[in-house]
Amino acid sequence: MKLLNQLALAGALTLGAVLAQVLEADAHEIKLGALVIHHPWLRPAPGAGGMAAAYTTIDNTGKEDDTLISITVEGSTTTQIHEMKMEGDVMKMNELPDGLVLPAAKSTELKPKSFHVMLMGIATPFMEGEEVKGTMTFAKAGKVDVDFEVVAPGADKPMKH
Numbered sequence: 001m002k003l004l005n006q007l008a009l010a011g012a013l014t015l016g017a018v019l020a021q022v023l024e025a026d027a028h029e030i031k032l033g034a035l036v037i038h039h040p041w042l043r044p045a046p047g048a049g050g051m052a053a054a055y056t057t058i059d060n061t062g063k064e065d066d067t068l069i070s071i072t073v074e075g076s077t078t079t080q081i082h083e084m085k086m087e088g089d090v091m092k093m094n095e096l097p098d099g100l101v102l103p104a105a106k107s108t109e110l111k112p113k114s115f116h117v118m119l120m121g122i123a124t125p126f127m128e129g130e131e132v133k134g135t136m137t138f139a140k141a142g143k144v145d146v147d148f149e150v151v152a153p154g155a156d157k158p159m160k161h
């Protein structure tokens with residue numbers, strides 16, 4: 001029985017070590033306090049409107065809720081946190097002026113047709129494949145600089161993922 005336990009423990013440690021290596025290999029994972037931010041990306045809106053939407057997934061591994069207050073992106077003068085949801089048959093987009101709550105022990109996804117950050121006032125269009133610098137600000141965890149991978153207009157996920 002003791003031997004079996006030791007074997008199980010050894011197995012768990014090996015798996016843990018492998019997972020740690022996999023996580024380290026993903027340069028697009030940013031840790032900030034209790035938060036883990038996965039692969040920020042952004043998508044230019046079709047046409048010449050000077051708009052884009054930014055996305056990411058944020059794990060809150062802590063015991064308290066946090067709030068995404070803002071995301072700023074170089075080259076965009078105005079950003080707003082939006083949610084999209086169906087109201088009857090119509091997809092509606094609303095600003096979340098107080099930010100996006102990140103519940104404790106949950107993963108929150110910013111993705112097409114859901115939560116996103118709207119980027120406006122983009123003078124020079126972002127180019128597919130480019131990395132754009134930005135900053136995320138959270139109520140509790142503070143601020144962190146991140147890079148956003150730019151995808152083609154219409155793409156629904158980042159390429160390198």
Ligand SMILES: [Cu+2]
Pocket residue numbers: 082093116117118
């Ligand atoms: Cu929007």
